Amino acid sequence: MSVPQTTTGDELLEIIAFRLHSQEFCVRTTSIREIRGWAPVTPLPHAPYDVIGVMNLRGTVIPIVDLAVKLGMPNTEVNERSAIVVTDIKGMTVGLLVDRVSDIMTIPSSRLQPVPMAAGSSSAFSDGIIAHDSGMICFLNLERMFALDDADDWGMVA
Numbered sequence: 001m002s003v004p005q006t007t008t009g010d011e012l013l014e015i016i017a018f019r020l021h022s023q024e025f026c027v028r029t030t031s032i033r034e035i036r037g038w039a040p041v042t043p044l045p046h047a048p049y050d051v052i053g054v055m056n057l058r059g060t061v062i063p064i065v066d067l068a069v070k071l072g073m074p075n076t077e078v079n080e081r082s083a084i085v086v087t088d089i090k091g092m093t094v095g096l097l098v099d100r101v102s103d104i105m106t107i108p109s110s111r112l113q114p115v116p117m118a119a120g121s122s123s124a125f126s127d128g129i130i131a132h133d134s135g136m137i138c139f140l141n142l143e144r145m146f147a148l149d150d151a152d153d154w155g156m157v158a
Contacts, residue, residue, distance in 0.1 A: 011109040015130075017137055018085065018098040020068040020076070024137045025098075026130065031087050031142050035101055038082040055095060057086065064095040070145065071125065089146045112139055 015026040016035075041053030041064045050070040054061050064084060068076045076082065081100040086093065112128040125145040130137040 012106050013109050013112065014104075014106050015137075015139070016085070016104050017102040018083070019100050019102055020071065020098060021073055023073075024102060024132070024135060025067075025071075025140050026137050027085075027087070027140050027142055029104065031089060033086040033088055033093065036084045036086060036095075038078050038080075038084060038097075052097065055084070057093065057095070060093065062086070062093045062095050064097055067096045067098055087142060089142050092146070094146065 014029040016029050016032055017024055017026040019025075039055060041055045043053040044051065044063075047053070047063075050065050050067075051063050052066050052069075053064055055064055066076050068074065076097050076099060078097070079099075083098050083101050084095040085098055085101065086095050107130060111130050113131065114128055115126050125140055127139045127141045130139055
C-alpha cells in the first residue's frame with residue numbers, strides 16, 4: 001500500500017482524533033477497524049487495571065480498554081458521546097474507550113513534532129505532537145502502547 005504524498009514530497013498522515021478528559025489524542029486510521037457508540041461491557045474478574053471488560057463484536061469477544069487509564073489518567077466517565085474505537089494491534093482486536101471522537105483528518109507528516117525531552121517517560125507511547133488550530137494533539141503509537149506482554153495478560157496471542 002502506498003502512502004499519499006503532497007506535491008512537496010511530504011508524507012501525509014491520515015489520523016483520527018479523539019478526546020480523553022480535556023486532552024486531544026490521535027492515532028493512524030490504518031489501525032482502526034470501526035468506531036462504535038458506547039455499549040455496556042461485561043466485566044472480567046482479575047482483568048488488568050485498564051481493561052474494563054469485554055464485548056461481543058459480531059460473534060467475537062474483544063477486550064475493552066479505558067484508554068485514559070492506560071495513559072495514567074482518571075477513569076473515563078461514560079456518557080452519550082463516549083465511543084469505542086475498535087482497533088487492530090499486532091493481530092489483536094481491541095476496543096478503546098474514549099470520551100468522544102473529534103475528527104478524522106489528513107495532515108502532512110512535517111506537522112508532527114517530537115515530544116519535548118522534558119516530557120520524559122510520558123513520551124513512551126507517543127510518536128510526537130501535532131500543533132493544531134485548537135491546541136495540541138498527542139500522536140499515540142498503539143503498537144508500543146500494547147506490547148506483547150499485554151496480549152499475554154489477556155490470554156490472547158498475537
